[in-house]
Amino acid sequence: MSRPSSIKRRTLVKGIAASSLLPLLGANLVGCSGNNDNSSGGVPAGFDHGIASGDPLEDQVIIWTRVTPEREGTVRVRWEVASDEGFADVVASGSGETTAEVDYTVKVDVEGLTPGSRYFYRFHTRNSTSATGRTRTLPAGAAAPVTFAVVSCSNYPAGYFNVYREIAGQELDAVLHLGDYLYEYPRDGYASARAQEFGREVEPPTELYSLADYRTRYGQYRGDANLQAAHAAHPFIAVWDDHEVANDAWREGAQNHDPETEGSFSERKAAAIQAWYEWLPVRPPAGAREMIYRQFRYGEMVDLIMLDTRLIGRDRQYTQAEFAPGGVLDVAAARAAFDDSNRTLLGGEQLQWLQGRLTDSTARWQVLGQQVLFGRYWLPAPVLESLDPGIGGDFNAGVAAVLAAVQAKTKPAEERTPEEQALLDSALPYNPDAWDGYGFERDAILEYARQLGSNLVVLAGDTHNAWASQLTTADGQLAGVEFGGTSVSSPGLEDLLGQDNAKLFGPMVTTLVDDLRFANLFSRGYLHLVFSDSAVTASYRFVTTVDSPEYALDAAEGREFTVAAGNLTL
Numbered sequence: 001m002s003r004p005s006s007i008k009r010r011t012l013v014k015g016i017a018a019s020s021l022l023p024l025l026g027a028n029l030v031g032c033s034g035n036n037d038n039s040s041g042g043v044p045a046g047f048d049h050g051i052a053s054g055d056p057l058e059d060q061v062i063i064w065t066r067v068t069p070e071r072e073g074t075v076r077v078r079w080e081v082a083s084d085e086g087f088a089d090v091v092a093s094g095s096g097e098t099t100a101e102v103d104y105t106v107k108v109d110v111e112g113l114t115p116g117s118r119y120f121y122r123f124h125t126r127n128s129t130s131a132t133g134r135t136r137t138l139p140a141g142a143a144a145p146v147t148f149a150v151v152s153c154s155n156y157p158a159g160y161f162n163v164y165r166e167i168a169g170q171e172l173d174a175v176l177h178l179g180d181y182l183y184e185y186p187r188d189g190y191a192s193a194r195a196q197e198f199g200r201e202v203e204p205p206t207e208l209y210s211l212a213d214y215r216t217r218y219g220q221y222r223g224d225a226n227l228q229a230a231h232a233a234h235p236f237i238a239v240w241d242d243h244e245v246a247n248d249a250w251r252e253g254a255q256n257h258d259p260e261t262e263g264s265f266s267e268r269k270a271a272a273i274q275a276w277y278e279w280l281p282v283r284p285p286a287g288a289r290e291m292i293y294r295q296f297r298y299g300e301m302v303d304l305i306m307l308d309t310r311l312i313g314r315d316r317q318y319t320q321a322e323f324a325p326g327g328v329l330d331v332a333a334a335r336a337a338f339d340d341s342n343r344t345l346l347g348g349e350q351l352q353w354l355q356g357r358l359t360d361s362t363a364r365w366q367v368l369g370q371q372v373l374f375g376r377y378w379l380p381a382p383v384l385e386s387l388d389p390g391i392g393g394d395f396n397a398g399v400a401a402v403l404a405a406v407q408a409k410t411k412p413a414e415e416r417t418p419e420e421q422a423l424l425d426s427a428l429p430y431n432p433d434a435w436d437g438y439g440f441e442r443d444a445i446l447e448y449a450r451q452l453g454s455n456l457v458v459l460a461g462d463t464h465n466a467w468a469s470q471l472t473t474a475d476g477q478l479a480g481v482e483f484g485g486t487s488v489s490s491p492g493l494e495d496l497l498g499q500d501n502a503k504l505f506g507p508m509v510t511t512l513v514d515d516l517r518f519a520n521l522f523s524r525g526y527l528h529l530v531f532s533d534s535a536v537t538a539s540y541r542f543v544t545t546v547d548s549p550e551y552a553l554d555a556a557e558g559r560e561f562t563v564a565a566g567n568l569t570l
Helices: 162-168 211-222 225-233 265-279 331-338 348-360 381-387 395-409 418-425 435-452 499-512
Strands: 018-021 051-054 061-066 075-082 090-098 105-111 118-124 133-136 146-151 174-177 235-238 294-298 302-306 365-369 456-460 466-472 478-484 516-520 524-531 535-543 559-564
Touching: 051 118, 051 133, 051 225, 061 075, 061 118, 061 133, 075 105, 090 105, 105 265, 133 225, 146 162, 162 225, 162 524, 162 535, 211 225, 211 265, 302 348, 331 435, 348 435, 381 395, 395 418, 395 499, 435 478, 456 466, 466 535, 466 559, 499 516, 516 535, 516 559
Parallel strands: 051 235, 146 174, 174 235, 302 365, 365 456, 456 478
Antiparallel strands: 018 105, 051 061, 061 105, 075 090, 075 118, 118 133, 146 524, 294 302, 466 478, 466 516, 524 535, 535 559
């Protein structure tokens, strides 16, 4: 992982490795110690929230836990990292203290490890020992296959975290979490209709605003056994999306935040960010807290470039309704706004950093891990007018518009009526919250990557649906591929359309969107990726249900794509 700069506090510990007990946003945590008996002091505490690791480097990795004290006070925690599960060969160990100031979380940056190696880790308090976690460092040098699981959008009240359970049993280099690790809504909010039935009503019952609110919600999520299992099995590389703060967040606000009734957005954002750093196994940046963009080099195989498309640079997103006075979209005005060259999703500093990483990359694959759909997903204006609740919300009219558009699209151009051609020519981005609402910047990145000859793979979450698309420049040249993952539990378009209609709608959308090759709008699951020197294989793996803890893999709905290096077509 590379950052613009790096500041660490190091203490030499037992064995060959060094480490840092990381300060969290200025909290005064005690550094590591070579005395491995120090966990005998302090308040007794257990490990109700499991353990985790993340942000691996060639010779470093973050390990994390959270202790639950029997009473308020200082808890002394000892940690160990070993090359074997029995801890006969302990390569690093140390101890430190944690308090309520950081919600009793513990985060250690273990250094001096061997590249491309598996390690085991655990924590101790005076009266308890944690579960054992597995982690691994990044490889160095020669290219070897790299395997990821990609997840996003885990909504506790919406259903069981069966996807995390499935991932825990896989052999992976890392889990990439593309955001919406949790949701901010109150108990009667989004996707909560069956929460009481599932025994998954959220805590606190109110919407999240304060640091205490966000901490409580993280604690509830991290109490889930399936999520704990996934964290224990694999290092996570995570970025936030909007719901870690509030729906449709941007640099200075959010759709789900009213400063008139809910106070300062900047204070809410600061609280959410602090809780995120406390509860996720992420290495805090040396610079601004919003600076979560960073790079992970998997030897000569993959340069993984993680981005922030939400908080650090994003201009406010438009909605379709802003361009639909009287319920009719002004296509020309909307296109001009969405493609405005002055609008930014990344911000100038992050964009320049990304261009530098692409320029410097010598790996076989350049992979962008980020939140929102990158490609062009345009639908005819009458479809958007009918299906968008902010404009029409007329499902029957929307279905009729889709059918008419598909009929027109499947005709040879010379056989279309003027009305049919006009329908197709009215297309606009279906989701201006995604890169489609910042088209100039997106197109500039694609053209830059194409000129470099990058083997560009873009990963996205956010939509709760699965997508596979080719990425083309503004003049139609191939520049990469995009794999958009579905959700862990948040409902997809089946929540709006119904299960049967969503199954029918996916192929229709694929027909209407030129670069789109696959759309599943009704299944929960994850994306399994294997990068080799010759190709990347992307497998969409879906579970049969999140309405019950009993599930299976849904082989009938799963899809697999193989894309050859140097031939970025689906």
